[in-house]
Amino acid sequence: MENITKKKVVTRFAPSPTGFMHVGNLRTALYTYLLAKKNNGTLILRIEDTDKEREVAGATEHILKVLKWIGISWDEGPDIGGLNAPYTQSERLDLYKKYAEKLIKYGLAYPDPYSESEVEEFRKKADEEKKPFLFREHRPMTFEKWDGTKPLRFKVPELKVYHWHDLVFGNLSAGHEALDDFVLIKSDGYPTYNFCHVVDDIEMKITHVIRGQEYISSIPKYLSLYEGLHVDPPVFVCLPHIMGKDGIKKLGKRDGAKDSLEYKEDGYLPEAMVNFLALLGWHPSDDKEIFTMKELIEAFEVERIQKSGAQWNDDKLNWINREYLKKLPTKEQEEYVEKFIPRNLKDLHEYNRNIINKITPIILERIKNGKDIIEMAKNAELTYFFGKPNYQKDSLFFKSSKISQENKYEILSSYLEKTISLLSNIKDSDFNKENVKNTIWSYSEEVGRGDILWPMRYALSGVDKSPDPFILAEILGKEETINRLNTAIKILKI
């Protein structure tokens, strides 16, 4: 904590390009960003690409894309450079080698004399005995010279119980079992994460290391490495996991954690995502729920991050997304809706070029995300805006009625005719929902609201569920409204 106030905060987000970036990583990035910004600090983006086998082409670009989408910016990174360049670990191999040699000189690193299968045997045996596997129990008495063909291992300088302070989890400690002779440099010449992230954090003068809580049990290893290197460790900040929807397992790629960009494609606004992610494991000192990034930076306190894992909650995300959708400027709302209206509907569009702008408000009332628009389209809840409704004579008019069975079609026809004549009196330019309602209202009261309003609504939409007939009439316009009413009458008379 002292470090926050005394030293300029330098922190980093350090993903591995091993696939898409899921929302768990994204939250880590967000909290890292917030911590940096809150303290007027520096955020470094570092690409940890030392596992050449798992590396996925294009993953780095993908990560950058996700971060930019969400509105996270960094002060130094592979794309923009900086004082500590390069920011991709595979370009920093000489540095790790230098540190490795230093450790060899101190007598704290040695080549692993065993073959992979031999180590595998040790591990299996430990497993059978239900004991933790500790390589140091197999440490050779004398160290060979390292020729780079064998993995280089760290020799734990001193077996002791480490105590440290985590900004989220508080005072932590670990037993001797947490300490082991881990691999520094693999036989392919690349360093392990355990080693090179420490080297980079030292070289880049990182003051705060933020990462998931799965690293807690490894921290004693890092502490022993810092000690071996005679460097003070940074402040550690471990984040609780995001749990899957079942609330049991941590959210990971294997358990179906989604690519962050999928949320973008599904129509979640970046602001909503930021807001949701921020609240998933962190809480302000008051009950505020909706935050802009700026407000988040203002309010963010690491101390208020939760210790226990939070379950992913689509309902809440949807709610937040809706809140942001409602606040969007009209122009952007229209673009949003337009984007999700399926092609086939746009192609049907016959009578009004500006239809999307007109239906935007009523669509926004009914959706939580872009997927919902696609869903509505699938359920024909939108079709009638773009093409002629497909009437079902027998399904609809029945619903209205207290009208006697024998001549109900005739009666309904007369109602519709009267409706048309009333609407015809409205001037084209005044044909809006208020005027339509005012014109029809007293008549509908007289006859029975349902008997007038229901058939009218159905005549305009052709479906059971739709917005009210007044707004429908406004959107369709006078001509089309009367057209459709006439069509309905024709059908009734068949």
Place this chain on the structure above:
RNA sequence: GGCCUUAUCGUCUAACGGUUAGGACAUCGGCUUUUCAAGCCGGUAAUCCGGGUUCGAUUCCCGGUAGGGUCACCA
């Protein structure tokens, strides 16, 4: 199995050791609307268990229980 760690409504969470345990999402009900949605109003719903410490524990301590993490030439 060892080590580490966590525990408040279904979910996310708030609460200097003293509150009718608060808010939000979800859910349920009402109003509105003869459809759907939205909106407004209201309701149901929680301190894991057992011991301490204390005049008083959600809060502090210990033990249990349950959950999570980790024990790689992955990060």
